[in-house]
Amino acid sequence: MAQASAPRFFFKGCNLRCIWCQNPESIDPSYEIGFYSGDCIECGDCVKVCKTGAIQIDNPLKIDRGKCDRCGDCLEVCPGMGLRKIGHFYPIEELIPILLRDKVFYEVSGGGVTLSGGEPTFHMGYISSLLQELKMWGIHTAIQTNGFFEWSEFEAKVLNWADLIMFDVKLADSKGHLKYTGQENHLILKNLARLLEERPKDVIPRIPLIPGITATTQNLQAISELLQGLGVTKCSLLPYNPTGLSKAENIGKAVAPILSRHIMTPEEVKSCKQIFLWADLIEF
Ligand code: SF4
Ligand code: SF4
Structure with a gap:
């Protein structure tokens, strides 16, 4: 199950529950x-x-998600776009021709296909087949992952066919990680260290900047030290964007009161960057 938007392909399904999720519909x-x-x-x-x-019918209309069985009958009769289906299953043989439509563009721009989400490794078998097929067509492949996967399965099914791995590092403190994402970070950090050993040039750690949660001096300093200790030379900071909040509301999910409704100011982003001055920062 996924949402297609070449060259990025968003998978539905995730094993973490980050309260700030930018793609809560995934x-x-x-x-x-x-x-x-x-x-x-x-x-x-x-x-x-x-x-x-x-x-x-209220102002606005309300859907009781506990009663909804996702039959889709309402979608059929809605005369506009008030109700929309989110997610569609693409068999690989249907998806490849869609992704290949942009092949010339990838060749000219040096781009390729990025698997995002949600969490692509939640569908390890599927992405393994997809990445292998894309490599057969000579397309550059990238994956954005939360790092919460079984190493042996990732190594066997994904590693050889992913040219670039963008790896999220959210919170250095494991208890904080559990509180805000639903899982501790031991497995994630172990996987990151292993990946950096195997493919140091192809891994970019990415740190989401969530005001009051990950974007604290204490957390960023701890992550900075951790990455330096692992020999990382470049990483990426992802400034907070509150658009995920309205997406959550559209699918009836509650928004945590701690989350800011404002984008970060350039000054706030700059002060986070100061902590990573040793690294070759790349913004996406
Ligand atoms: S999908 Fe629409 S019609 Fe079906 S149960 Fe949910 S709200 Fe009702
Ligand atoms: S426009 Fe769509 S969502 Fe709004 S009341 Fe009509 S059918 Fe329901």
Whole structure:
């Protein structure tokens, strides 16, 4: 299950639960119903067809996610884009021709296909086949991962066919990691160290800057020391963007009150960068 947007391909399904997730619609591996109040004309047709009584016309319309069985009947009758299906399963033989449409562009620009998410390694067998197929066509491949995977499976199914691995490092303190992502960080850091041993030139650690959570001096200094200790020479900082919050609301997910509704100021980003002056920073 995924959302296609070549050259980046977003997988649905993730084994972490980061409270700041920028793509909250990519956490659940199944397809979801998104509600977009700006595109709803309040015709009420969805209420009439919903057999579970999950939809209530209010201001704005509300979907009781506990009652919704994702039958999709409301999607069929919505006259506009008020309700949208999020996620679609692409068999690999259907996906490859879509990705190959941009092959000339990849060749000219030096780009390629990036597997993102959600967490691509949540679908290890699928991405293994996809990456191998893309390499057969001579396409550069990249993967963005949260690092929470079984090393032996990753090594056997993914490593040889991923040209670039963008690896998230969120919180240095394991208890903090558990609190904000749902998992401790031991496995992630072990995988990062192993990857850097195997493919030092092809790994870019990425640090999401979440105000009050990851973007604290204490956490960034700890991550900076950790990366230096692992011999990292370049890493990437990902400044906070609150667009994930409205995406969460569109699929009925609660937003943690600690999360800021504002993008970071250039000064805030700069003070985070100061801590990583030793590294060759690349912004994506
Ligand atoms: S997907 Fe089905 S159950 Fe869910 S709100 Fe729509 S019609 Fe109701
Ligand atoms: S069918 Fe679509 S436009 Fe009509 S009330 Fe439902 S969401 Fe809004």
